[in-house]
Amino acid sequence: MTLESLVPAASAAAASGPEHVTVPVAYDGILLASFGGPEGQDDVIPFLRNVTRGRGIPDERLEEVAHHYRAFGGVSPINAQNRMLKAALEAELASRDIDLPVLWGNRNWDPYLRDTLRGAHEQGHRSLIAIATSAYSSYSSCRQYREDFAAALEETGLAGSLTIDKVRQFFDHPGFVQPFIDGVFSALEELRQQLPGLDVTRDVEVLFTTHSIPSADAERSGPASRGFGPEGAYAAQHKAVAEVVMAAATAGADIPWQLVYQSRSGPPSQPWLEPDINDAIAELPARGVKAVVIVPLGFVSDHMEVLWDLDNEALASCAEHGLIGVRVPTPGVDPAYVSGLVDLVLERVQGTAVDDRPALTALGPWYDVCRPGCCENVRLGFKPAVAGIAP
Numbered sequence: 001m002t003l004e005s006l007v008p009a010a011s012a013a014a015a016s017g018p019e020h021v022t023v024p025v026a027y028d029g030i031l032l033a034s035f036g037g038p039e040g041q042d043d044v045i046p047f048l049r050n051v052t053r054g055r056g057i058p059d060e061r062l063e064e065v066a067h068h069y070r071a072f073g074g075v076s077p078i079n080a081q082n083r084m085l086k087a088a089l090e091a092e093l094a095s096r097d098i099d100l101p102v103l104w105g106n107r108n109w110d111p112y113l114r115d116t117l118r119g120a121h122e123q124g125h126r127s128l129i130a131i132a133t134s135a136y137s138s139y140s141s142c143r144q145y146r147e148d149f150a151a152a153l154e155e156t157g158l159a160g161s162l163t164i165d166k167v168r169q170f171f172d173h174p175g176f177v178q179p180f181i182d183g184v185f186s187a188l189e190e191l192r193q194q195l196p197g198l199d200v201t202r203d204v205e206v207l208f209t210t211h212s213i214p215s216a217d218a219e220r221s222g223p224a225s226r227g228f229g230p231e232g233a234y235a236a237q238h239k240a241v242a243e244v245v246m247a248a249a250t251a252g253a254d255i256p257w258q259l260v261y262q263s264r265s266g267p268p269s270q271p272w273l274e275p276d277i278n279d280a281i282a283e284l285p286a287r288g289v290k291a292v293v294i295v296p297l298g299f300v301s302d303h304m305e306v307l308w309d310l311d312n313e314a315l316a317s318c319a320e321h322g323l324i325g326v327r328v329p330t331p332g333v334d335p336a337y338v339s340g341l342v343d344l345v346l347e348r349v350q351g352t353a354v355d356d357r358p359a360l361t362a363l364g365p366w367y368d369v370c371r372p373g374c375c376e377n378v379r380l381g382f383k384p385a386v387a388g389i390a391p
């Protein structure tokens with residue numbers, strides 16, 4: 001496929017544009033945008049200062065949250081994951097004859113978004129389509145990326161000469177969901193082999209886990225015309241995807257499951273989404289549960305939250321309560337996920353009609369252009385953002 005035949009369009013996020021962009025757009029590069037993480041002990045505190053910028057948290061407090069990174073030699077797994085994802089995307093694009101380079105930039109660590117954008121513009125890029133490594137709607141997983149794109153364009157003086165659009169939140173895209181279906185299926189097989197006579201409808205509980213967020217952020221996740229209830233689009237999207245995974249992976253067996261949360265931070269006085277995964281695990285033995293399948297539904301790859309908060313803490317909670325625990329893999333560079341991300345770019349390059357876009361839940365396909373008020377943060381206040389309609 002060649003991209004030359006396509007008309008160069010103005011930014012798909014044109015101020016009054018529709019929520020789905022169904023005209024072809026001649027993007028000239030893919031921006032793989034991620035969180036970033038430290039790569040050695042000396043990086044840890046500067047990285048945490050970046051993450052918590054503007055919130056006035058003293059270094060002594062940061063050292064307290066640094067211990068996960070310290071235990072891994074100061075190295076987050078996230079950058080290695082993104083290097084692998086970039087290479088996998090490049091291979092997938094090449095195999096489909098799609099001539100779009102993948103440029104990687106992070107919000108909180110090198111390579112920083114601003115440097116990636118500066119380099120992209122110097123190389124002649126003018127119109128990028130971003131893939132953020134984050135599947136759901138919330139301030140941290142959607143709007144903060146869009147704000148940081150706007151800030152990086154402003155900082156580099158490139159606002160107006162480089163546009164950044166963003167693929168839709170992909171929580172219910174088959175490429176993202178399939179690895180979880182495969183993972184739950186395999187985990188149940190593994191438990192059946194490990195525990196002969198296991199009755200999965202009685203002895204097993206599936207815990208879908210995601211990053212907790214402040215309840216105030218959850219309530220304001222998704223578009224301003226919300227209607228998703230007090231936990232917002234964030235929880236609604238996770239629950240809808242969990243239902244799809246259960247239906248597909250269990251062949252109709254009625255296995256109990258719930259959505260739980262992990263990695264809470266912030267002051268105890270501030271309400272965050274609950275229950276915490278460890279509290280949920282502690283309740284299970286009283287109900288006769290023997291084994292737990294932990295599904296990291298909120299994570300696209302093996303972040304520190306997966307390696308520490310799940311593989312270390314949550315599996316230890318299982319052991320403490322006499323439960324067998326199995327953790328399902330994250331999508332990582334699963335071929336279904338990688339090819340799904342390329343499909344998400346192509347639907348924008350081709351201007352695919354909404355009805356032809358794959359979505360496994362009734363909530364999708366999600367918006368290409370964020371609605372006014374989408375995923376606002378009431379604590380941090382209004383900041384300009386790309387790829388959305390201003391209020």
Ligand SMILES: CC1=C(CCC(=O)O)c2cc3nc(cc4[nH]c(cc5[nH]c(cc1n2)c(C)c5CCC(=O)O)c(CCC(=O)O)c4C)C(CCC(=O)O)=C3C
Pocket residue numbers: 035036037038048051052065076077078133134138140141211212213214264265266302303304305
């Ligand atoms: C929803 C969500 C995602 C998923 C979406 C996405 O992927 O973007 C995510 C990802 C990540 N969060 C990460 C790390 C951190 N998050 C922090 C703080 C926070 N995260 C929050 C939410 C989320 N975070 C929130 C509401 C806060 C409190 C700040 C506030 O009050 O607004 C802090 C500060 C220390 C602390 O507070 O614990 C750190 C170090 C890493 C890197 C991990 C690695 O190195 O592998 C990744 C991928």
Ligand SMILES: [Fe+2]
Pocket residue numbers: 140
């Ligand atoms: Fe976080």
